[in-house]
Amino acid sequence: MRTRIFAHRGASQYAPENTMPAFQLAYEMNADGIETDVQLTKDEIPVLIHDENVRRTTNGTGFVQDYTLNELKQLDAGSWFSSSYTNTSIVTLEKFLQWISSKTLELNIEFKNNVIDYKNLENIVYHMVRDYGVLDRTTFSSFNPRSMERMNKLDPNVNTAFLTTSKVRRLTQFVQSIGCNGLHVKYRVLSTQLAEESDKYGIDLRVFTINRPAQMSRCFKLNCAGIFTDVPDLAMSKRANYPN
Ligand code: G3P
Numbered sequence: 001m002r003t004r005i006f007a008h009r010g011a012s013q014y015a016p017e018n019t020m021p022a023f024q025l026a027y028e029m030n031a032d033g034i035e036t037d038v039q040l041t042k043d044e045i046p047v048l049i050h051d052e053n054v055r056r057t058t059n060g061t062g063f064v065q066d067y068t069l070n071e072l073k074q075l076d077a078g079s080w081f082s083s084s085y086t087n088t089s090i091v092t093l094e095k096f097l098q099w100i101s102s103k104t105l106e107l108n109i110e111f112k113n114n115v116i117d118y119k120n121l122e123n124i125v126y127h128m129v130r131d132y133g134v135l136d137r138t139t140f141s142s143f144n145p146r147s148m149e150r151m152n153k154l155d156p157n158v159n160t161a162f163l164t165t166s167k168v169r170r171l172t173q174f175v176q177s178i179g180c181n182g183l184h185v186k187y188r189v190l191s192t193q194l195a196e197e198s199d200k201y202g203i204d205l206r207v208f209t210i211n212r213p214a215q216m217s218r219c220f221k222l223n224c225a226g227i228f229t230d231v232p233d234l235a236m237s238k239r240a241n242y243p244n
């Protein structure tokens with residue numbers, strides 16, 4: 001299978017990350033899939049946002065977990081990026097699933113629970129994804145290995161991936177020990193040995209965040225299962241040179 005191209009937080013080089021315009025652009029650029037980050041509001045509604053604090057990507061301050069959904073919806077999640085996106089709002093997981101369920105895009109839902117380990121996050125998200133009928137094209141991932149263990153317990157057939165930014169020994173063994181079938185690594189962790197080992201153990205190796213052509217080429221050559229990129233249009237055109 002060719003290396004799959006996931007739009008990282010949507011086509012986030014061109015539109016505010018994790019918003020509907022960024023997802024829509026990724027779709028129009030023919031990305032294979034979309035990566036997004038999920039957290040819970042105070043009233044336990046899953047919303048798509050990367051940081052635990054809303055400060056960087058909205059006009060508000062404070063933690064996602066301290067806002068109700070209604071309060072979060074008042075925030076402007078677009079104007080920090082460009083005035084042409086003023087009043088773009090934070091997206092709920094439900095709205096995203098509604099939108100994507102009629103398309104063939106793959107999904108990577110990253111649980112942002114390595115700083116705040118939201119109780120019920122896995123449970124709520126899992127059931128919503130299942131109810132929208134997109135479980136078989138979804139991979140759940142987290143930097144928190146306990147979260148991935150909880151997911152695998154909830155449904156042993158679900159696709160799960162452990163995320164890491166560090167080069168540690170016996171990574172593939174660790175991934176297997178927590179029941180994941182995927183490993184998502186920062187580019188600096190990638191090596192020929194890791195790619196070969198992942199292949200040998202049937203682990204899907206995906207790499208983030210790949211915005212440079214030379215890095216894309218290396219991932220394609222190593223036959224990685226996927227890359228996460230802010231520039232899916234560039235990645236799609238580069239991949240055309242690797243027809244495997
Ligand atoms: O899921 C890949 C990548 O998104 C992980 O890091 O910080 O961009 O969510 P981050």
Ligand code: MG
Pocket residue numbers: 035036037110
């Ligand atoms: Mg992410």
